Amino acid sequence: MRDIDPHLDDLHFVQECLEGKSSALSFFQGNYRPKLQAFLKSQGASLDEATEIVENLWSECVAPTATARPKLERYNGGCALQSWLNTIALNSLLSKRRRDVRWGRIMESAEGKTKDGDERSDGSWHGQTEVVEPERAPLLALMRFAIDAAFRECAPEDFVLLQLAHCDQLKVKELALMFRCDISTISRRLRDAGEEIGDVVLRHVRKVDPQLDLKWDDFMELCRSTSAWSFYEP
Numbered sequence: 001m002r003d004i005d006p007h008l009d010d011l012h013f014v015q016e017c018l019e020g021k022s023s024a025l026s027f028f029q030g031n032y033r034p035k036l037q038a039f040l041k042s043q044g045a046s047l048d049e050a051t052e053i054v055e056n057l058w059s060e061c062v063a064p065t066a067t068a069r070p071k072l073e074r075y076n077g078g079c080a081l082q083s084w085l086n087t088i089a090l091n092s093l094l095s096k097r098r099r100d101v102r103w104g105r106i107m108e109s110a111e112g113k114t115k116d117g118d119e120r121s122d123g124s125w126h127g128q129t130e131v132v133e134p135e136r137a138p139l140l141a142l143m144r145f146a147i148d149a150a151f152r153e154c155a156p157e158d159f160v161l162l163q164l165a166h167c168d169q170l171k172v173k174e175l176a177l178m179f180r181c182d183i184s185t186i187s188r189r190l191r192d193a194g195e196e197i198g199d200v201v202l203r204h205v206r207k208v209d210p211q212l213d214l215k216w217d218d219f220m221e222l223c224r225s226t227s228a229w230s231f232y233e234p
Helices: 008-018 022-042 047-062 081-111 138-153 156-167 172-178 183-208 216-225
Strands: none
Touching: 008 022, 008 047, 008 081, 022 047, 022 081, 047 081, 081 138, 081 216, 138 183, 138 216, 156 172, 156 183, 172 183, 183 216
């Protein structure tokens, strides 16, 4: 029988943190702080940036503010706690980068110049493409953009094949019959199509943010932990 809640231990641990249990809070910081900092640094954050984001995250996770409940209250055990924390931290890093870019453009505009010195009459700049994102979810927007772009580039027949296999849950034998080939051939086509989608997704992620160094397993974990986006304020 499938485990309905595979991260029940994490869920119980989070509850102990929210109840203020000192041993749980000590373990929370001691175990997750270095892992979070290392993850952020692997995605291009400086030591100062990683430290600032993680320090802010600790207080936001366990302490309420005038406008928000503790973030840990939104953890529901649907993914590993580490993956959930990585997702929030990475979203904070992307938000910071976007603010920094916006501030840089404001300063460039105030000085009447841009990086290449070529300002257009409409106020935009040559060689710069801005992806419109929801204000509070840059990571989710980045992931959606990359996935949409990858599926647009996918061969139509491969797209149908992946849709039937993963969304409609057709078995390999059924797919082989439908596509008039043997099981080994359809299995190879499924594998190749999936790998191609993964490569294109990560290429578009790096196109938007060249500092990110996500692997496919990282991306899939982020997808799982952002499925509900329950850590955002309503």
